[in-house]
Amino acid sequence: MPAVSLLLNLLWILFGGLWMAAGWMLAAIIMAITIIGLPWARAAFNIALYAFLPFGYRAVSRAEYLGRGDLGTGPLGVLGNLLWLVLAGWWLALGHVIAAVILGITIIGLPFAWAHLKLAGLALWPIGKMIVPIEDDRAYDRGFPAH
Numbered sequence: 001m002p003a004v005s006l007l008l009n010l011l012w013i014l015f016g017g018l019w020m021a022a023g024w025m026l027a028a029i030i031m032a033i034t035i036i037g038l039p040w041a042r043a044a045f046n047i048a049l050y051a052f053l054p055f056g057y058r059a060v061s062r063a064e065y066l067g068r069g070d071l072g073t074g075p076l077g078v079l080g081n082l083l084w085l086v087l088a089g090w091w092l093a094l095g096h097v098i099a100a101v102i103l104g105i106t107i108i109g110l111p112f113a114w115a116h117l118k119l120a121g122l123a124l125w126p127i128g129k130m131i132v133p134i135e136d137d138r139a140y141d142r143g144f145p146a147h
Helices: 003-033 038-052 062-066 075-104 110-124
Strands: 057-061 129-133
Touching (some): 003 075, 038 057, 038 110, 057 062, 062 129, 075 110
């Protein structure tokens, strides 16, 4: 991890990133306990790790990154995302938006506010996404735009 990303991640943890990662982890645990929520639990766990250390990584479409669709990127993924949106996604997104507004008030907090807004978008529609290092330009190799 480059030094700038490491510094930003350390500051992120100190200024609230730990709490949002804990929120994602709580969502993952609740979904796993229900057994039927295991597909969402996996996505929430992966995003909890991303929410803990967001700098130096990005969320991309799994279908674009891998060059092929799968169960989570097709119609069942859309249905799963709709259920997620209603049950947990909007709560997590709201938490990220509130944190972004608070951090966005200061100039120093702007990079963190931007990271929260990216996570808020991901909170609404996480199924079919994967987290990759920013340096990984594999999606660009296939001619797909990276998200």
